[in-house]
Amino acid sequence: MPSVFQKDVIIKGKISSKDSMTFDAQLLGDVLHAEEVIIQSSGNVIGNLNAKEKVEISGKIVGNIASPTIHLNSDADVKGKLFHKNLSINSGAKLEITALTSKEIKNLRKD
Amino acid sequence: MFFQNKKSRLNNREINGFSHLGENLSLEGEIECKGEIEIAGKVLGNVKAKILKVLETGKIIGLIKAERVEILGNVTGNVDASSINVGKKAYIRGDITYLNTISISEGGEVHGLIRRVSQSKIKSADSDKIRYIDQSKKILNI
Numbered sequence: 001m002p003s004v005f006q007k008d009v010i011i012k013g014k015i016s017s018k019d020s021m022t023f024d025a026q027l028l029g030d031v032l033h034a035e036e037v038i039i040q041s042s043g044n045v046i047g048n049l050n051a052k053e054k055v056e057i058s059g060k061i062v063g064n065i066a067s068p069t070i071h072l073n074s075d076a077d078v079k080g081k082l083f084h085k086n087l088s089i090n091s092g093a094k095l096e097i098t099a100l101t102s103k104e105i106k107n108l109r110k111d
Numbered sequence: 112m113f114f115q116n117k118k119s120r121l122n123n124r125e126i127n128g129f130s131h132l133g134e135n136l137s138l139e140g141e142i143e144c145k146g147e148i149e150i151a152g153k154v155l156g157n158v159k160a161k162i163l164k165v166l167e168t169g170k171i172i173g174l175i176k177a178e179r180v181e182i183l184g185n186v187t188g189n190v191d192a193s194s195i196n197v198g199k200k201a202y203i204r205g206d207i208t209y210l211n212t213i214s215i216s217e218g219g220e221v222h223g224l225i226r227r228v229s230q231s232k233i234k235s236a237d238s239d240k241i242r243y244i245d246q247s248k249k250i251l252n253i
Contacts (some may be wrong), residue, residue: 001151003133006126009148013140013156019133029140 007042023059028102032109037067041075048080048108066108083108134168150184163192167200182219189223197221 002020005011007026022037023043030047031037036054039045043059052069058073066083074092081098083105089095129147133140137153144160150169152211163177169184176191183198186205193210197203201220206224207213 001131001133003136003152004128004131006128006130006146008126008145009130010143011138011140012143013138015136015138015140017133017136017152019135021133021136025130 030109033107044105050107050109064108066105129162132169157188165201201214 002022004022005018005025007024011025012028013024014030014032015027015034016032017034019034020038021031021034021036022038022040023045024040024103025043027045027047031049031051034051037049037051037056039057039059039061041058045059045061046063047057049061049067050054053067054071055065055067056071056073057076057078058096059075060077062079063097064081068085070082070084070087072078072089072093072095074090076093076095078093079096081100083100083102085101085105087099087101087102126146129149129249130144132148132150132152132154134151138152139155140215141156142148142154142158142160146158147162147164149166149167150171151159151218152168153170155172157173158171158175158177160177163175163223164181165171165184167183167185171185174188174191178192179194180190180192181196181198182190182201182203184201186201186203187243189205190203190207194212195207195209195214197213197215197219199216201219203221204223206226207221208228210228210230212242213225
């Protein structure tokens with residue numbers, strides 16, 4: 001079952017999962033592994049995101065993102081580096097990013 | 112899914128449903144929740160919540176502090192709550208401190224001290240802390 005974190009949650013630390021994750025919450029830390037990460041409009045992330053399939057952002061994030069598909073919605077506020085194959089951005093998004101399209105996406109995690 | 116109706120929810124500023132930490136998820140760190148949270152994954156760290164439910168697949172290694180706790184899974188660490196419910200497949204290794212009620216189903220394993228504290232004790236402890244802070248402020252002339 002996918003994980004859901006609502007507005008009233010604050011998480012500090014590293015997360016890894018085999019499923020999809022939806023954040024409407026505050027996350028201070030990295031997502032090390034995940035299938036899919038969705039940051040909703042009340043979501044606030046300070047940390048790096050790694051996803052095997054997709055990252056969708058409607059909230060705020062400061063950090064790097066590595067995922068084959070990245071979608072930034074119109075409410076998104078993103079600062080950091082993006083590593084992706086497909087990137088789509090809706091008009092209205094606030095961005096301060098470096099975007100790098102590559103064939104292979106490496107995990108940002110340094111072991 | 113229950114998180115779809117996004118716009119209407121934002122207008123109401125209310126939370127529909129509760130947070131769920133999935134079975135395949137593992138977290139190394141703290142969680143703090145002002146509402147209800149359900150844990151089916153693995154947490155290495157402290158959990159603070161209003162209503163906490165540790166499902167059968169859930170595992171927590173760390174301190175738990177909550178108003179209402181239901182434990183059906185595996186907990187290593189002290190539990191501090193006002194009412195506690197321990198299920199029949201639960202395993203707890205650590206001390207339990209509760210304020211109002213506790214119930215342990217037949218089969219639930221608890222290894223540790225179970226203790227009831229009265230509210231007055233907690234309050235007095237808090238006021239002691241405040242007094243201590245006041246004194247230290249006086250000493251430091253803040």
